[in-house]
Amino acid sequence: MTDPRLLHPTTHGTQPSTAASAMPVAPSTRPVPSSVAPMSAPSSMPSSIVVPDPSRAVVPSTARSTREIVPGGYELRELPAPLRRLFEHLDAAADGGELPLDLLRVELEQLDSGTQMLAPFWMFDAGTYRRNLIRRTATYEALLLCWLPGQRSPIHDHRGSGCAFRVIDGVVTETIYERAKGSELVCAASMRWLPPGTICASREFDIHEVANMQPQADLVTLHLYSPPLSDVNLYRSADSTPVS
Numbered sequence: 001m002t003d004p005r006l007l008h009p010t011t012h013g014t015q016p017s018t019a020a021s022a023m024p025v026a027p028s029t030r031p032v033p034s035s036v037a038p039m040s041a042p043s044s045m046p047s048s049i050v051v052p053d054p055s056r057a058v059v060p061s062t063a064r065s066t067r068e069i070v071p072g073g074y075e076l077r078e079l080p081a082p083l084r085r086l087f088e089h090l091d092a093a094a095d096g097g098e099l100p101l102d103l104l105r106v107e108l109e110q111l112d113s114g115t116q117m118l119a120p121f122w123m124f125d126a127g128t129y130r131r132n133l134i135r136r137t138a139t140y141e142a143l144l145l146c147w148l149p150g151q152r153s154p155i156h157d158h159r160g161s162g163c164a165f166r167v168i169d170g171v172v173t174e175t176i177y178e179r180a181k182g183s184e185l186v187c188a189a190s191m192r193w194l195p196p197g198t199i200c201a202s203r204e205f206d207i208h209e210v211a212n213m214q215p216q217a218d219l220v221t222l223h224l225y226s227p228p229l230s231d232v233n234l235y236r237s238a239d240s241t242p243v244s
């Protein structure tokens with residue numbers, strides 16, 4: 001059974017192939033906090049991107065059979081300086097291949113901690129966590145994931161992509177799963193709570209669930225994937241058989 005969140009153009013999986021699933025998604029906008037402890041004050045935002053454009057923040061469709069990468073998101077010149085520098089570094093390191101996970105982690109560590117530069121991508125969805133595309137190339141993609149209280153990802157791996165993310169606002173509850181020895185089952189192995197500023201990295205076959213378990217606070221996370229995430233395996237906690 002396919003997780004219905006996979007049909008949502010902004011959730012894990014990102015393969016809206018039908019007319020219905022390609023319908024524009026009406027995001028909900030919420031104020032971007034002026035600062036997030038322990039981060040520093042937000043940086044200024046260039047006037048060229050002060051107006052969010054929800055239609056451009058939807059992850060483009062990807063052909064599952066060929067893992068075709070559909071570039072999308074914003075051009076470098078449209079982005080605030082810290083994000084532009086980040087992507088210039090990634091573009092320079094790409095050299096036609098995928099980027100090492102350690103590089104993604106370091107780039108997120110070195111990124112300016114301001115939150116206002118992320119305002120154009122700071123959009124939520126009442127139905128599920130929202131994946132807002134910032135930039136996608138043949139080598140990597142960057143998304144701002146916005147989670148309302150109680151929203152969570154499916155249990156998943158990254159099926160061929162490395163993933164690093166930084167907690168921007170709120171607290172991540174991450175549950176790590178492992179395959180039971182000699183069994184197809186997956187079991188929760190550990191759980192951790194990640195405050196703002198935390199950097200995490202997952203290899204392609206690491207299995208986890210990310211959630212906003214805060215009762216009254218939003219969660220925002222900045223993700224880098226390389227190569228771009230074109231598909232995932234989904235799991236049930238008592239059965240490691242992929243469900244899509």
Ligand SMILES: [Fe+2]
Binds near residue numbers: 157163202210
């Ligand atoms: Fe993940």
